[in-house]
Amino acid sequence: MSAHDVVITGIGLVSSLGEGTDAHWQKLTAADAAPTVDAERYSPYSVHPLPEIDWGLQIAKRGDQRQMETWQRLGTYTAGLALDDAGIKSDEALCATMDMVVAAGGGERDGTVDNAILEASETRNDREVLLNEKLTTELRPTLFLAQLSNLLAGNISIVHKVTGSSRTFMGEEGAGVSAVDTAAARIRSGQSTHVLVGGAFQTEHPDMLLGYELGGYLHRGPWKPVWQREGGEGGGVVSGSGAAFLVLESREHAKARGRHIYATLGPVVSDLTRRRKRDLGEAIAGLLDKTNLPANGPLLAMSGASGAHAATKAEKAALERNPQLVARAFGTLTGHMKEAQFPFAVALAALAVDRKAGYPAFDAAHEKAYGGVPRSVLATAIGYHYFEGMALVGAPD
Amino acid sequence: MSTTFEKVAKIIADTSEIDIDTITPESHTIDDLGIDSLDFLDIVFAIDKEFGIKVPLEKWTQDVNDGKASTDDYFLMKNLCAKIDGLVAAKAAA
Amino acid sequence: MAKYNDHLGRPIVAVTGIGVVTSLGVGKADNWAALTSGRSGIHKITRFPIEHLNTTIAGTVDFLPSSNKGASALTFELAERSGREAIEESGLDVENFGGPLFLASPPVELDWHDRFALYHDGKDGSATDRLFTVARNLPTLDIFETSQFGSIAARLADEFGTRGLPITLSTACASGATAIQLGVEAIRRGECDRALSIGADGSATAEALIRFSLLSALSTQNDVPEKASKPFSKDRDGFVLAEGSAALVLESLESAVARGATVLGILQGCGEKADDFHRTRSKPDGSPAIGAVKAALADAGLAEDGIDYVNAHGTSTPENDKMEHMSLSTVFGERMRTTPISSNKSMIGHTLSAAGAIEAAFSLLTMREGVIPPTINYDNADPAIELDVVPNKKREAQVSTVLSNSFGFGGQNTCLVMAREPV
Numbered sequence: 001m002s003a004h005d006v007v008i009t010g011i012g013l014v015s016s017l018g019e020g021t022d023a024h025w026q027k028l029t030a031a032d033a034a035p036t037v038d039a040e041r042y043s044p045y046s047v048h049p050l051p052e053i054d055w056g057l058q059i060a061k062r063g064d065q066r067q068m069e070t071w072q073r074l075g076t077y078t079a080g081l082a083l084d085d086a087g088i089k090s091d092e093a094l095c096a097t098m099d100m101v102v103a104a105g106g107g108e109r110d111g112t113v114d115n116a117i118l119e120a121s122e123t124r125n126d127r128e129v130l131l132n133e134k135l136t137t138e139l140r141p142t143l144f145l146a147q148l149s150n151l152l153a154g155n156i157s158i159v160h161k162v163t164g165s166s167r168t169f170m171g172e173e174g175a176g177v178s179a180v181d182t183a184a185a186r187i188r189s190g191q192s193t194h195v196l197v198g199g200a201f202q203t204e205h206p207d208m209l210l211g212y213e214l215g216g217y218l219h220r221g222p223w224k225p226v227w228q229r230e231g232g233e234g235g236g237v238v239s240g241s242g243a244a245f246l247v248l249e250s251r252e253h254a255k256a257r258g259r260h261i262y263a264t265l266g267p268v269v270s271d272l273t274r275r276r277k278r279d280l281g282e283a284i285a286g287l288l289d290k291t292n293l294p295a296n297g298p299l300l301a302m303s304g305a306s307g308a309h310a311a312t313k314a315e316k317a318a319l320e321r322n323p324q325l326v327a328r329a330f331g332t333l334t335g336h337m338k339e340a341q342f343p344f345a346v347a348l349a350a351l352a353v354d355r356k357a358g359y360p361a362f363d364a365a366h367e368k369a370y371g372g373v374p375r376s377v378l379a380t381a382i383g384y385h386y387f388e389g390m391a392l393v394g395a396p397d
Numbered sequence: 398m399s400t401t402f403e404k405v406a407k408i409i410a411d412t413s414e415i416d417i418d419t420i421t422p423e424s425h426t427i428d429d430l431g432i433d434s435l436d437f438l439d440i441v442f443a444i445d446k447e448f449g450i451k452v453p454l455e456k457w458t459q460d461v462n463d464g465k466a467s468t469d470d471y472f473l474m475k476n477l478c479a480k481i482d483g484l485v486a487a488k489a490a491a
Numbered sequence: 492m493a494k495y496n497d498h499l500g501r502p503i504v505a506v507t508g509i510g511v512v513t514s515l516g517v518g519k520a521d522n523w524a525a526l527t528s529g530r531s532g533i534h535k536i537t538r539f540p541i542e543h544l545n546t547t548i549a550g551t552v553d554f555l556p557s558s559n560k561g562a563s564a565l566t567f568e569l570a571e572r573s574g575r576e577a578i579e580e581s582g583l584d585v586e587n588f589g590g591p592l593f594l595a596s597p598p599v600e601l602d603w604h605d606r607f608a609l610y611h612d613g614k615d616g617s618a619t620d621r622l623f624t625v626a627r628n629l630p631t632l633d634i635f636e637t638s639q640f641g642s643i644a645a646r647l648a649d650e651f652g653t654r655g656l657p658i659t660l661s662t663a664c665a666s667g668a669t670a671i672q673l674g675v676e677a678i679r680r681g682e683c684d685r686a687l688s689i690g691a692d693g694s695a696t697a698e699a700l701i702r703f704s705l706l707s708a709l710s711t712q713n714d715v716p717e718k719a720s721k722p723f724s725k726d727r728d729g730f731v732l733a734e735g736s737a738a739l740v741l742e743s744l745e746s747a748v749a750r751g752a753t754v755l756g757i758l759q760g761c762g763e764k765a766d767d768f769h770r771t772r773s774k775p776d777g778s779p780a781i782g783a784v785k786a787a788l789a790d791a792g793l794a795e796d797g798i799d800y801v802n803a804h805g806t807s808t809p810e811n812d813k814m815e816h817m818s819l820s821t822v823f824g825e826r827m828r829t830t831p832i833s834s835n836k837s838m839i840g841h842t843l844s845a846a847g848a849i850e851a852a853f854s855l856l857t858m859r860e861g862v863i864p865p866t867i868n869y870d871n872a873d874p875a876i877e878l879d880v881v882p883n884k885k886r887e888a889q890v891s892t893v894l895s896n897s898f899g900f901g902g903q904n905t906c907l908v909m910a911r912e913p914v
Contacts, residue, residue, distance in 0.1 A: 063414050063436065067770060100765070104661075105640060106598045115618040118610045127607055128697065132543040135698055137445070141438035141705035145770050149598040149640075150661045154902050157767045163779070166765040166903050167669060170598065171641030171659045178658045182673075189680040206619045210601070213626045215635035234627070270656040272648055386645055387656060435770060438706065455545065455711060459728075 003252035006184045008262040008350045010086025010247030012078040015334045016048035016240050025351055028359050035333045037223050044220040047203050048240030048335030064159055069108045069146040075200030076155045078243035083160055086247035099164040099192045101183045103175035103199030103339040107147030109207050113138045162196055173381045176342035177389030181268035183248050193253040198245030199339035212237055217308050217384055225363035226329035229307040236307040237384055240335020244344035261396040263353040270389035280314035287390055294376050298326050300358045301378040302348045304341040305329040308384035315382045326370045332362040342389055345379035349393035352377050401478040408443045412436050422475035450484040495745040498792035501679040503913050504758040505747045508740030510576030511852050512569050513839045514550040523856055526864045527885040531717035531838045533731050539697045546709040548716040550733025550840030551695045561602035563637035565693025569736035574689050577738035582752055587652035590685035593673040594644045594659045595666035595844045597694040605634050663899030668847025668907050672761040674741040684746040690848025691736035700732055721868035722805035722834035723812050723880050730806040733840025737848035744913055756855040757910040760791025766902030777818035779904050784822045787906035795823050802854045802895040805834025806841050816876045833866040833881040847897040851907055854893040858911040863888050
């Protein structure tokens with residue numbers, strides 16, 4: 001135990017399961033936990049949609065809301081939940097000195113304009129001129145800002161007044177892994193005392209789904225739990241809208257504020273495995289070795305498994321090869337949330353440690369029971385296409 | 398049927414936090430109403446769409462910067478509406 | 492006996508390799524020759540039709556094989572070229588770099604060329620249906636990769652044998668500087684002996700140009716393209732979109748000396764501060780920029796009299812140049828009237844995600860070569876901005892320390908302090 005240990009003092013969560021840590025805990029520990037899935041809107045694809053959110057609860061000014069589309073609102077809102085949870089939101093001095101690392105993709109394109117351009121191109125040879133014509137007149141000028149990757153962090157600064165250093169990482173699940181890794185490393189080295197870290201992903205837009213389907217990654221047909229996607233039509237991923245933000249602090253800083261600590265965050269181990277050259281299962285086993293798993297007892301593993309056939313199969317095998325591990329693929333209930341996936345895994349791990357109980361199997365056919373009090377919980381995110389990361393979350397004492 | 402003024406005032410009120418009752422023909426959109434620069438771009442976009450015109454905002458701004466016109470000439474509500482009417486008429490005549 | 496730790500006990504970070512590509516050319520030599528002779532890389536756009544566009548000029552990189560292959564391909568090639576030049580200069584193994592990669596790159600998107608192709612390959616149904624049907628049956632992952640944010644870094648990691656999970660980052664116009672800062676921090680934390688920091692941007696598509704144009708951010712002085720970018724001038728009217736890349740090989744000084752590498756300069760300090768005022772404009776009192784500059788000086792262990800030259804953010808927008816002048820005058824006081832400050836953007840335009848890295852590279856060359864590149868197009872001084880902008884012609888000068896500023900859209904401000912020699 002040291003003063004510079006990284007501890008988690010605030011958690012903000014939004015997903016198809018609802019908002020906040022309590023709502024998620026209730027839903028995820030319910031005996032009959034079932035996902036909320038919309039199979040109609042983007043048929044033949046299913047998504048886990050966002051519930052109705054009162055954005056005004058965290059984004060007070062209508063003008064601020066208007067400058068964002070759903071993705072940035074989701075992230076800004078969830079960041080607010082985390083800041084509230086950590087008791088930092090109303091503390092100007094703490095916000096002004098708070099560092100931030102955000103894992104971000106990009107914002108929503110104007111589908112109406114895009115489709116009008118595509119349809120018009122049926123009867124025009126001069127596509128590039130057509131593009132100029134339409135884009136200069138049909139796009140709302142400030143839409144660009146709602147799309148810019150670093151503007152999620154920008155909005156968090158403007159709305160919540162978090163104005164220390166600000167970094168935005170891009171790169172699907174890897175961005176979430178690196179964001180948490182970097183935030184923790186800054187604290188451990190004494191460079192930061194408190195950091196806001198997390199990500200948001202809004203899947204309910206054709207382009208967001210296209211991002212997966214250009215690689216053939218989306219699952220089609222009836223919904224199945226994550227560990228059962230193999231052999232199904234399509235590529236295995238069912239995506240979900242969601243966001244997870246964490247407030248990380250040095251132990252010393254949290255104690256000085258007298259703040260409740262959910263859990264400690266151990267070092268993040270990560271890699272970019274060349275999946276065509278190296279067996280992913282072996283690579284995951286290698287990461288598990290580096291993670292310094294506790295010697296005894298069953299260990300809960302909050303797995304961000306995506307459902308993508310190859311990656312999920314490799315992860316399943318690697319986790320099973322280690323009999324100590326009891327996996328929980330939370331994507332079964334939330335969908336795959338890309339940049340938010342790893343922060344979400346860490347958050348769920350921290351909740352289990354804090355509430356001194358595990359989660360029931362999300363898929364009884366493929367997940368073992370867990371009845372103990374978790375002193376440590378593993379969080380993993382194995383990218384559907386590339387990037388891998390994991391970390392151990394532990395009891396604070 | 399609403400007048401140009403009513404339409405523009407509604408666009409402004411919808412786009413920014415400004416209360417429609419505070420917008421009068423004598424209001425200066427920038428100095429009195431304090432419309433944010435980004436909101437202003439979206440307002441002009443909405444005006445273009447509503448009236449089927451293209452407000453030459455950059456030219457107007459340049460004229461003001463060069464001293465060829467005052468901000469009142471373009472950005473006082475009644476003058477702005479008159480300019481919009483002018484652009485609509487010019488388009489119809491073309 | 493050389494000292495290897497700085498005033499805060501952290502490993503001193505040296506630069507042992509530099510690579511650059513801009514509209515002025517490929518490689519340090521061509522770029523430096525052009526920059527110091529005051530040549531502009533800005534030209535009339537030929538990459539796509541300019542009908543309907545308010546701004547028809549840019550500093551695009553049109554002479555590479557990928558120049559017309561879309562933003563993803565071009566950004567990769569730009570990063571690869573400068574990365575290779577830097578690693579080769581450093582003497583390290585270009586296939587087995589053995590340290591982490593930090594890449595500043597633009598956000599990616601499906602290229603319109605591909606979007607049209609997918610649509611026209613489809614048969615029935617709505618536009619959306621057609622895109623999906625064609626997408627799921629594509630024979631290769633080429634188009635998929637262009638839509639993944641991490642793919643350029645993943646390819647570079649493969650190519651150069653960098654270590655671990657590469658980081659792709661964006662802090663808008665400060666991105667290139669942030670990539671360097673992340674490399675410096677990783678070395679200072681003892682996570683690695685060396686890091687590869689690259690800033691690259693090849694995203695000047697019609698849509699990118701239009702997006703900035705809609706925000707009134709771009710110069711519309713199209714008639715004489717080379718003269719449109721005129722930082723600190725009275726009639727400046729916006730920035731000129733441009734492309735390019737730069738790479739730095741960063742190493743702990745100790746490790747560089749131990750292997751006999753040539754030290755090209757020192758990354759002495761990094762400072763940053765986020766702005767909460769507005770999505771595109773800076774706080775009128777300049778406090779975030781002032782904060783970032785002061786943080787960089789403190790991090791470098793320098794007082795206000797410790798900077799010989801400022802490499803400005805200098806975008807040529809009415810707002811930035813005014814704010815930058817005000818912030819620097821606040822920090823440096825009277826001294827700012829006589830401290831030389833020039834903007835590379837007057838010649839290469841605003842290279843967005845690459846800017847902070849390119850300008851750091853030019854700052855290091857400034858010190859190495861003893862020549863300060865000019866701010867060109869300085870014909871009508873802005874009377875409100877009293878600065879020695881090194882107008883129009885280069886200046887020979889002994890420069891031992893440089894402050895390089897990058898102030899980004901969305902309020903992310905980063906400043907770097909570089910030195911010729913370790914302290």
